[in-house]
Every structure is written in C-alpha cells, then in structure tokens.
Amino acid sequence: MSRVVCPHAVVRQQARRDRARTVRPSAIFACNSHWGRTMVREIQHLIGQMDETERRTYLAESLFLNTVKYENDKLEAYMRKLTKT
Secondary structure, three states: OOOOOOHHHHHHHHHHHHHHHOOOOOOOOOOOOHHHHHHHHHHHHHHHHOOHHHHHHHHHHHHHHHHHHHHHHHHHHHHHHHHHO
C-alpha cells in the first residue's frame, strides 16, 4: 500500500529545505546600510547560480587566499616591528 502525500505538504517541505540552504548573512555581513544589504543580495545571487562543484571549488580557493593574506599580513607586521627597533 503506497502512502498518499498531500502536494501542499511537499511544497512546504521543499520550501523549508530551500530556506535551510539559503546563505545567511554572518556577523561580517550584518550591516544596516543600504550598501551592505545590496552586497549581501549580490553575493547570494552569485552563489545561487553556482552548482555544488563550483561552490566547493570557490570555497577552497577563498579559504586558501584568505590564509595566504593572513600570513602575509602577519609577516608584514613583524617586518615593520623589526625595522622600528
């Protein structure tokens, strides 16, 4: 005996799943300015156009570049400290 599922329940369930997948603005994006809200919408729109593989690739590249930038900033601060002394 097959189970009968209400089509409205299926739509509500899918909407819940979609909301769970939506990129939520983090503290970095928590900005009350018009520019901040517009930027968050643009970023979410771009992410929405990517498939899973593209999102994974982009995340990996972004994390790598952020790590390199962080390390370079630390080195730059250390070099400035050395030249002051």
